[in-house]
Structure formats: C-alpha cells, structure tokens
Amino acid sequence: MSHAALIIATPQGLYCPSGDFHIDPMGRVPRALVTHGHSDHAARGMGAYLCTHQALPVIRHRLGRINAEGVAYGERRQIGEVTVSFHPAGHVPGSAQIRIEHRGEVWVNSGDYKTAPDALCEPFEPVRCHTFLTECTFGLPIFHWQPEAEVLAQMAHWWQANAAKSCASVLLAYSFGKAQRLMAGLAGLGAICTHPVVEDVTAILRAQGYPLPPTTVLQGAPPKGALVIATPNAMATDWALGLGPHEVASASGWMALAARRKGTTAAFTLSDHADWLGLNAAIAATGASQVLTMHGYTQPFSQWLRAKGLQSSVIA
Amino acid sequence: MIRFATFLAQGTPTPEAFAAYAAQVGTQDASTAQALLSGQRPKRIAAPQTLLDWVAEATHTPPFLVDACLKVAPDKAEVAALLLPLPTDGTRLTLTATLSDLTDRAAYLQLASALPLPARQILNRLASGTFRTKLTGQPESSQSPGTCLAILTLIDPSGPEATFALPHGNALVPLTRLKLTLPETPAILAWAKAHTTDRFGPLRQVTPAQVFELAYDGTTPNTRRKSGVDLVSPRLIAWHPSLTPDRATPLDAVK
Structure with missing residues (x-):
C-alpha cells in the first residue's frame, strides 16, 4: 500500500499536510519547524516556531521577538495527525534532522548535515526512514573532505x-x-x-x-x-x-x-556539510527506499541515486 | 613530489624560495625541478581529457556525473584530480622518481591515487604537458635590478595590499600590487581611510599623493599590462611622506 506524501513542496517552502506545518519556510506561514539558525533555514515572519532547545538562542538572537518553543533531541511531539521529533544533524550547534511519522510511515528531512564529528556540535545520528529528504550542497564526486x-x-x-x-x-x-x-x-x-x-x-x-x-x-x-x-x-x-x-x-x-x-x-577546505562519500553513507544508513533531493546539485545527485536503484526525484 | 607541490603553493617561485626548496630535497630533485622551471617539460603521456577518462573509469563515475562536475570546475585536469578519493597515507616518492615512473595509464593512476590534492594537481599538469610555471627572472627579462618612486593609488584592506602607479604623460599607470609590509602600515591605512575618493567592492581608491620607494630585480615585457611591463621580485622599501607626487619615476624610465 502506498502512503500519501508526508512532505510536499509549496511556494512558502516544504509542507507536511498531515501535520499542517512547514519545515524551514521562507514565506510567511502559521507554524514553522526549523532545523537550525542559518538564515536560509530560519526566516522572520512565522506565526510560531519549533526547534531544538540548543538551536533556539541563536534563532532568537537573529530573528528578534518571535513566538518560539524548544524541544529536546529525540522528544516526540504530536502535531495534527503526525508525530515529530528532532535528531542531531552535525551541521552547527543545535542543528537537527526532522523525523515525521504517520501511521507507521516515516519521513526524515535532513536539514543541512555533516556526517564527520567535530569538537563542537552534536554528532550526526542516522535515522531509519522510508523516505529521506537530503540536502546535497556538495553532492558531486569531486568533493572529498580531508579529516x-x-x-x-x-x-x-x-x-x-x-x-x-x-x-x-x-x-x-x-x-x-x-x-x-x-x-x-x-x-x-x-x-x-x-x-x-x-x-x-x-x-x-x-x-x-x-x-x-x-x-x-x-x-x-x-x-x-x-x-x-x-x-x-x-x-x-x-x-x-x-x-x-x-x-x-x-x-x-x-x-x-x-x-x-x-x-x-x-x-x-573545511565544510559543515557532508562530502560525496558522507552523503552516500548517510543515505544508505537511513535504509530509505525513496530519497528526495534539495539544496545543491539536486538533478545529477538524484540521477545518481536512481542509477543506484533508489526511487529519487528533486523536491526543492 | 609533495615538497615540490608545497614549494609551488607559495606563489610565483622566486630564486630565494627555490634555493630553500633545493636545500631540502637534495641535488637530484633540485636539478629536476630546475629543468622543469626553466621550461623543459617532461614528455606528455595523455591529454587532460584522457586523464579524466582514466579516472572516471577507475572510480566508476558515470558520464552524466563527469559532465555535472565539469560545469562546476571546467578544468578537466582539475576534475581528474578531484574525482579520485584522497589517499589514506602519503607517498614518499621524490619528484625525480615520480617523473620517471609516469609512463602510462596504470602508472598514472597509481601515482595520482597516492598523492594529496595539491601534489596531484601538479602531477596532472606534468602528465598532460600543461605545466607552465617558470622561475621568475629567467624568460628574456632584464636582469638589471632597480628602484623607483611610485604613487599609492588603491588599497585593499584585506591584504592589506596596495596598488602603485607611475606617471606616463598626464596619466597614472598601474605598475604593481604589493602587500603592505612596512612598519608604518597602520599609519598608511589610517591615511587611506581619510583620503578614500571612491570604492570598488573592497578596493578603495585614494588621493594619489603618497610616494613609495619600490625595488625590483629586473623587468619582463608583458603586453597584457597597461604599463607593458612586469617587475621581477618587486618589494616595498620605504614610504616617503615628505616627497610630492611630481618626484615619482616616469614609467619610461623603468621600462
């Protein structure tokens, strides 16, 4: 049985119809789940914000007076018909992947992520899912990071x-x-x-x-x-x-x-994003059969994933 | 090989930098490097496109991904260097041994895979006959060292670097760009801040009023320069706040 999409693209940004919220929206929406405090993910003008406790202080500093709430990594919240939780993405302090579960179907939005650990931020944690939305800022095989x-x-x-x-x-x-x-x-x-x-x-x-x-x-x-x-x-x-x-x-x-x-x-050459091998390893670790690409070399990266036998298309 | 890449990474190779490199690597590599830097190129084993084909095949990179990479980095030798995974431990091969081993596809792939990126990029230029770096002061240049009095015209605070110009007729023609290394640098920058007449991004155009003494080891004709000349090893000697711009050296006197 195939499930309805748990995340779709809208003009304001990625949207979860079953939970009636957006993820990292750039257009004004009533409810935003935000993966981290960089300005291409956390924008002004949303009715309410939800992010990790660790991400909240920087987001408040950058956005001013906002109606925002923090959650712990791994804490499960019921929003509409779905259960959401935030999991470390290893990109910057407080950054998260967002997991959405609806009647046994699990989708994960990676936000921005880095698989190798550093001295500062919460290390990346792979999350099992059916569909994985992955960034691919460095999604070409010319990007290999030195330790x-x-x-x-x-x-x-x-x-x-x-x-x-x-x-x-x-x-x-x-x-x-x-x-x-x-x-x-x-x-x-x-x-x-x-x-x-x-x-x-x-x-x-x-x-x-x-x-x-x-x-x-x-x-x-x-x-x-x-x-x-x-x-x-x-x-x-x-x-x-x-x-x-x-x-x-x-x-x-x-x-x-x-x-x-x-x-x-x-x-x-020092990046807060996963390199080519990091992206591929992260995708394999999710066990996802469908991978949707966003941010970066979305077309060739999606074509590469299809060539490897996954269902894949560009979402944003 | 890695030392040769490190030496080249320091920028345009000067005779002083070469002497320091030569002292590190011993006579055999020093003479090999000397030959390369005086324009003797090793026999080319493959065109950049062929190197890229070899690497793409060895790394199982499909053509559509190679094309996507070339859109980001149009230089085929660069993409060939970047596609191979990084080595887990470095090679100790000398420059001379690397060049004598560099004969065919298998040898190239083995050498390239074992080198870290900067050295791998040099290897690709040597393998594809596109290595063009030369020691400054060698090709048709005048070997007569000289000094001149030049006028400060532009400041880039992020060096901090400054462009110096010489009078030519009624115009000021840019001569060279140098890092500000004088002890008076803070005072020069403070003066520039107060005398900025225009801005182009980070560049500040300043009133052409301050005279500096530059020294150089020679000159090389260069038709791509407005001045028609490149200085060999130019350096900043002194700031002469007491001199007026009419004391600057005319461009023709340097050429």
Whole structure:
C-alpha cells in the first residue's frame, strides 16, 4: 500500500499536510519547524516556531521577538495527525534532522548535515526512514573532505608561521557555526580575537555551555601573532583597516575548487556539510527506499541515486 | 613530489624560495625541478581529457556525473584530480622518481591515487604537458635590478595590499600590487581611510599623493599590462611622506 506524501513542496517552502506545518519556510506561514539558525533555514515572519532547545538562542538572537518553543533531541511531539521529533544533524550547534511519522510511515528531512564529528556540535545520528529528504550542497564526486584534524593542523601551522613574522592571522568564516568550530578546534594555541558579529554568536553559544575558548572582541589592532576570526564581509569595512600587518585565509568547503581559491592568499577546505562519500553513507544508513533531493546539485545527485536503484526525484 | 607541490603553493617561485626548496630535497630533485622551471617539460603521456577518462573509469563515475562536475570546475585536469578519493597515507616518492615512473595509464593512476590534492594537481599538469610555471627572472627579462618612486593609488584592506602607479604623460599607470609590509602600515591605512575618493567592492581608491620607494630585480615585457611591463621580485622599501607626487619615476624610465 502506498502512503500519501508526508512532505510536499509549496511556494512558502516544504509542507507536511498531515501535520499542517512547514519545515524551514521562507514565506510567511502559521507554524514553522526549523532545523537550525542559518538564515536560509530560519526566516522572520512565522506565526510560531519549533526547534531544538540548543538551536533556539541563536534563532532568537537573529530573528528578534518571535513566538518560539524548544524541544529536546529525540522528544516526540504530536502535531495534527503526525508525530515529530528532532535528531542531531552535525551541521552547527543545535542543528537537527526532522523525523515525521504517520501511521507507521516515516519521513526524515535532513536539514543541512555533516556526517564527520567535530569538537563542537552534536554528532550526526542516522535515522531509519522510508523516505529521506537530503540536502546535497556538495553532492558531486569531486568533493572529498580531508579529516578535520589534518585541516586544523594545516591551519595551526599557517597561524604559527604568521606569528613568527609578527603578523596576525585572519581566518574568514561564517559567523555562526564555522567560526566557533574553528576556535574550538584551534583552542590553546594562542590568543583568539573576533569580529563583533562573530563575538555576538560566540557569546550566546558559550552561555549555552558549548566548550568554546576565551576570545577577545577586536576593535583596532590585534595583539602580535593573534588569530582573528571574521566574516568575509568584515574585510570590506573600515574595521579591516585597523588590523595592521596580517595574512588572510578562507575556510570553506568551496575552497576545494581552484576557481573559488582565486584571489585568496591561503585557503582551507573545511565544510559543515557532508562530502560525496558522507552523503552516500548517510543515505544508505537511513535504509530509505525513496530519497528526495534539495539544496545543491539536486538533478545529477538524484540521477545518481536512481542509477543506484533508489526511487529519487528533486523536491526543492 | 609533495615538497615540490608545497614549494609551488607559495606563489610565483622566486630564486630565494627555490634555493630553500633545493636545500631540502637534495641535488637530484633540485636539478629536476630546475629543468622543469626553466621550461623543459617532461614528455606528455595523455591529454587532460584522457586523464579524466582514466579516472572516471577507475572510480566508476558515470558520464552524466563527469559532465555535472565539469560545469562546476571546467578544468578537466582539475576534475581528474578531484574525482579520485584522497589517499589514506602519503607517498614518499621524490619528484625525480615520480617523473620517471609516469609512463602510462596504470602508472598514472597509481601515482595520482597516492598523492594529496595539491601534489596531484601538479602531477596532472606534468602528465598532460600543461605545466607552465617558470622561475621568475629567467624568460628574456632584464636582469638589471632597480628602484623607483611610485604613487599609492588603491588599497585593499584585506591584504592589506596596495596598488602603485607611475606617471606616463598626464596619466597614472598601474605598475604593481604589493602587500603592505612596512612598519608604518597602520599609519598608511589610517591615511587611506581619510583620503578614500571612491570604492570598488573592497578596493578603495585614494588621493594619489603618497610616494613609495619600490625595488625590483629586473623587468619582463608583458603586453597584457597597461604599463607593458612586469617587475621581477618587486618589494616595498620605504614610504616617503615628505616627497610630492611630481618626484615619482616616469614609467619610461623603468621600462
């Protein structure tokens, strides 16, 4: 017997008809289940928000006054005719996959996820399901991530070499998630300073109890040989003029591509998303017979899954 | 092989950087590298498309996925390097041994699979005859070192880097872009902040009023440059706040 779809695409975003709620909607809806606090998943204007306890503080910081509630990982909630629960996605602190069960049929929306563990966020947990909605930001076989420890060692080496010539090291990273993953991974090697935008999020996560090293918000020149963690945007502002002698490097999965490294003096390939093998392993671990693709190389990735014998199509 | 890739990753290879590399690797690899960097290319074993075909077949990557990858990274040698999984432990082969082993499909796949990405990309350029890196200061360039007085015209705070220009007739022509390494850098940036006349993304155009002394090891003609010339190993020597822009060196005097 085939079940009706538990998640469908609508103009506002993904929608669960049996539960009457949206997941990570971008258009205004009455009820939103949100996987994590990045702005392409958590948007303003929803009537009510539901996310993990761990994701809530950053979402409140970014969205202002909202009607929001937190749930524990694994806690089951009845919404309409379905039972929902949130499970660690390993992408950023508090990030979740959302499991939806309706009369024995189980669908899971992955949100954004990373299968390899890091020093900061709740590690990815595979969830068995019949249908898996997977992101595929890096869903092509040219994306293979080095182990995090190797990339962190390269960063530490770069930082030390800069410090030896009395240069500050400026690492460019997204302000929520990657920035804190870097400081957690490089803790104990020297002074770490932050751009104010990075510091705001860091302070929130530190107050939540995430293991983050002490950081100093930077206004003016950094101490000699310090590591400065900033957003790429910050480098085009007057703030950057106060940095004094420094070297800049970017940290992103996109740095795997020569075209994206162009114009950077140093680049580290470090992603908060699963790589090609990670995506394929995560899909296999769900046991799902149907996989719907979203965010990224949705067409070729879906074609690849069909070639492997799965039912697959693009959902968003 | 990995050391050669690390040396090339430092940017345009200078004679000083080459000397440091040569001291690390010993005479055999140093002379092999010297030959490569002076334009002697090893025999090409396959075109980039062929390398890509070999890798796609070895990794069981279907053609539609290879096509999707080429849309993201149009360079076939790059996609060939990225498609192979990363090695679990590194090779210790020297540059010389790698080149002498590099003969056919089987040898290429074995060598490439054992190398980390940057070195694998160099291997692909060597295998496909597309290695073009040369030591600066070698191809038809003037070997006469010199200095000039140039005018600061643009600042990129994210280097921080600055573009310097020389007068040519009534115009200022960009000469070179250099990292600001002088001890007065904070003062230069503060001055630039107060004298920004326009912005292009992160770039700030500043009033052409500050004179800097640059040194270089030679010049190379380059028709793609507005100035018609590349400086060999250019470096920033001093800021001369007391000099006015009319003291700058005319472009013709550098060429």
